[in-house]
Amino acid sequence: MTSSKMLFGSALALVMASTGAMAQTEITWWHAMGGELGQKVEEIADGFNKTQSDFKVVPVYKGNYAETMTSAIAAFRAGEQPHIVQVFEVGTATMMAAKGAIYPVYKLMEDSGQDFDQSAFLPSVISYYVDDDGNLLSLPFNSSTPIVYYNKTAMEKAGLDTETLPKTWGEFGEAAKKIVSSGAAPCGFTTTWQSWIQLENFSAWHNTPFATQNNGYAGLDTELEINGELPVRHISDMAEWAKDGTFKYGGRQSNANPMFFSGECAINMASSASRAGVLANAKDFDVTYGMLPYYEDVDGAPQNSIIGGATLWVLQGHPEDQYKGVAEFFSYLSKPEVQADWHQSTGYLPITTAAYELSEKQGYYKENPGADLPIKQMTLNKPTPNSRGLRLGNFVQIRDVVNEELENVWSGSKTPQEALDAATERGNELLRRFEAAN
């Protein structure tokens, strides 16, 4: 359905472009939102197009995040770039480093005289995407943060309290163990996106650095610190739990989700944006939500979790007057009503305080208990240099390296210390390559 719709949309765009009967300036927006999310994107563009007649935002679906970013870069090299491209958070350093290719959002808004108040945005969201002087470089669009999903039915069966959920890793491990030993489920917990949740967010949540130079914000000469005492302790705990089924590895990205849906694993750590998917798939049991666990003996834990998701980058190389349209569109996108609607229908976080308050006023969090948990977790404390985000070059590859090395732990071929040492060393090599190329 989506593809036929898209086909129709592009055919329409082609016809309109070729007849030249159009006084509007087209603004192309390449995005990575497939399926229902893609339809929502079209809706947002339509909404903007109806508010004025000078510009027409045309969203184009370009595949997954990596494909969208790659296409945009290839298009830039060929001089055919879109005005706006959606880039996932790990691509941030690459985009930032391309100074001649990007049009920073704060500058765009300034140049086109848009009324743009950066302080209206949630600090934990935009801190990931600002430069050294605190200026916003790209506009956060869809952001999420990892939370814990509990199979309430299995928890009750195991005789666990579903009102006060485990807060610390100690309590969490006990609960997961009890689920297995009581026979409530064959597996205690699983995790999606292991690098993002078990190392990146883990570090921020415990207010410890993931990499030197303020997680890469202060310079390209950053080095990973994931072979430190705390991460090794955590991965060792998980490796220990993996032995008796307290923890079960379910694959990269979000491949572990089906294990939670099928009831095999009673607890799942996944993106807050998976909420709708979890509710749709968890047919035989009730779900409740909790914040990420922490080690209580670590100073400063819990701090705040960091985000994942994507932002909208503006690319250089178009006539000046067209950027006015981009700026107007960004203002529209940041409106509380638009943001609240996007947040409520997709499960992504609201990016402005106003959108959060509006959702609250509309009674959304009352009707959907737990939907505000990710926001609370993400804004638990003011972000520190350790918890504002990560800015690492070649981050896509670094995540692969982390995936590979952690898998060596789960399969038992390396000890946690060996694996994290290797991940650090290989990751640093990638960071040096990025430093040399930029």
Next chain:
Amino acid sequence: MQTKRVVFRHTFLPYLLCLPQLAITLVFFIWPALQAIRQSMLQQDAFGLSTTFVGLANFRTLLRDPSYLSSVHVTIIFSVATAALAMSLALLFAVVADRVIRGTNTYRTVLIWPYAVAPAVAGVLWYFLFNPSIGIATYALAQLGIDFNPVISSTDALIMVVIAAAWKQVSYNFLFFLAGLQAIPNSVFEAAAIDGAGPMKRFWTIVLPLLSPTTFFLLVVNMVYAFFETFAIIHATTQGGPGQSTSILVYKVWRDGFVAQDLGGSAAQSVVLMTIVIALTVIQFRFVERRVEY
């Protein structure tokens, strides 16, 4: 082998006739290959805003990188296993199908079927069968007391992708083996049978030697297939994991180039791969072409 030579009187016409093919080769093969060689000596940021000539540094990095060397290792195991499995099964099927009297076409059609399946689909199919939570094959193996989990175990993952890759290639090999078998004159078998050679003896002393050109040809084709065309199978199933246990060379080229935007490093890997293909092609022309009767 040719008995008649056709000689063009003009020098112009033969070139003209070759021109379309030459143009295609130039545009789609030679030019990209030269681009790859050029790119392999550059280090460039993703957007192409800054370019530095680094000579052979990309190759040095590559050959020093333990993960690249392990990828070479994985590729060799994967290719040899895939080719061996695909060819031995195909030969078995061809020998059996050759004897079938009734329903020949049905058997052959069914055996050729998997060839029409796209590699990604073939990968996903086996991925579902071997999925640790919902896979039928893993369930069956669990009943036998075997814990098969390609998500965690490197060996299991490699077995899974080899099966998926071989399954798809069996059909192709089957066609060639069947054609090869049918080209062996019946009189040879009859003579051997009269001399008292049993079916096994006939297979080892007649079928196998007479099929050797086909086998050698298929070996090269299968190796090339396993090296280059199995990308989609890997991508749709393990994505090179767990660890780097299924990260074959061609997958790494794509990953480093298109996902990671490291064009220089990726181009260097392409050049290495290109060298391997050239070597394989030379082998094919030197040794195989002469012996295969088309």
